[in-house]
Amino acid sequence: MGRLAIISGSGALPVELSQAYPDALLVTLAGMPHDLQDTQDHRFEKLGGLFDDLKAQGVSEVAFAGGMSRPDLDPGAFDPFVAETAPRLMAAFQQGDDQLLRLILTLFEEQGLTIRAAHDLVPESKASAGLITGPTPNDQNLADALRGQEILTQLAPLDLGQGCVVASGLCLGIETLQGTDAMLDFVARTPAHLHRVAGTFVKAPKAGQDLRVDMPAIGPDTVRKVAEAGLAGIALAAGRVLILDRIRTLGLAASLGVFIYGVEEI
Template sequence: MTRRLAILAGSGALPVLLADTAPGAYCVTFAGVPHELRCVTHQFHFEKLGELFGALKAEGVTEVVFAGSMSRPPLDPAAFDLVMLGLAPRLMTAMQGGDDALLRLVITIFEEQGFTVRGAHEIAPQLTVSEGIFCGSGPSEQALQDADRAADILNALAPVDVGQGCVVAGGLCLGIETIQGTDALLGFVAGTPKHLRRNAKGVFVKALKRGQDLRIDMPAIGPETVKNAATAGVEGIVLQAGGVLILDRHATKHAAEQAGIFIMGRAL
């Protein structure tokens, strides 16, 4: 059976990288969601998922990958098509919970329509971080201890579906990533008084939520993350090996080297 991929794109660099990796993909964007795709795109409305499913099937799409940032859209029930009307009760219920529950339901809905949902790491495995030092001189012993502490915090929060990132310095939690995202977390940490850091720079840890499905909302960093981490004053960035994407590897590495911070992959 011939397989064809569709990229369901949000904003950011990841959809562009996937489109470059899979040039024959059918590129989907959504009304009201900015994107940076350079390929031919096909726009749909969230209220009319029936139109989206029909177009994907007509184009011979068998696999889909979700890529990029996409906030929860405001929905107009008056614009729902018949398919969306049937899905609305489940979607509305899931939207009252955390991101993980909602995204799992989205995967289920696409699978019910006969599509295989792929992860970005399956389409472009070269984007994932491996275990070991990616750049920089490596962590201090304190940084490794802080990374373990951050991982413990993230694992403790996983059951309530909160956070893929955490900053710890000298054993103290300086911030947790919430709905506002990584940049907001690092901006908050940048304003933390030095005396609260126990004379430790600390580390920023980015990881999957425990039990998270790798096929959707896979965490990622890029050069802007590195710049914000440097402004936040951390010693380095620790990423879950195999569970976090590095976007624009060359620019990300250059930014870290310029800032004098390390980036490493680690089993967490």
């Protein structure tokens, strides 16, 4: 088995991966925020050079981890590989994030590199089924979780977000490009008469989403925002959502009275 490379975005997951695999090569792309030290920096416009570098350092497996935004491409900086691939890239850029991610994976695989899912490298980070921490959700909370999944399933073809908030069957917010925090901030400003009971934040992957590079995740900041929004808890798709910084996340949820529950049906 060859060496592992971690292509890092922002957040706690790349850090957790680098700690679990200290011999991994740490790679970042220009313009992508990250929280790692001792990384090798590359530009998206120079993918050919990145591939050459990975192979020269014995890399055969690649894991994408952390939040990544669409790169701002400079056509004048394209290396020969990216110039040749440009028509495929430009077509993918005109579609949703899922299509762009699939193309990027394909490009890596065409170079003989195996894509490793981050959640398989740190399986203990995946949400388990049932109550994970906090108070036991009531029947309404669980019904809202299923209603949230129904909403996300209907929205999946539109390639929007991975989360929503439901209270008494009513949708209070849908995650879009702005992300989870923006949605929860919006929900926190919802007038009380529009949700007479505490709602549930539902997090699940989109239908057909490639979980090797884009598995949904929550962490301490999510828990804090859920509490600030006055919600009862968080319902996660069991086995298909990551809990990052697990000890701190679960401890914070318990201290704030926020349940985290893994739902198998989601």
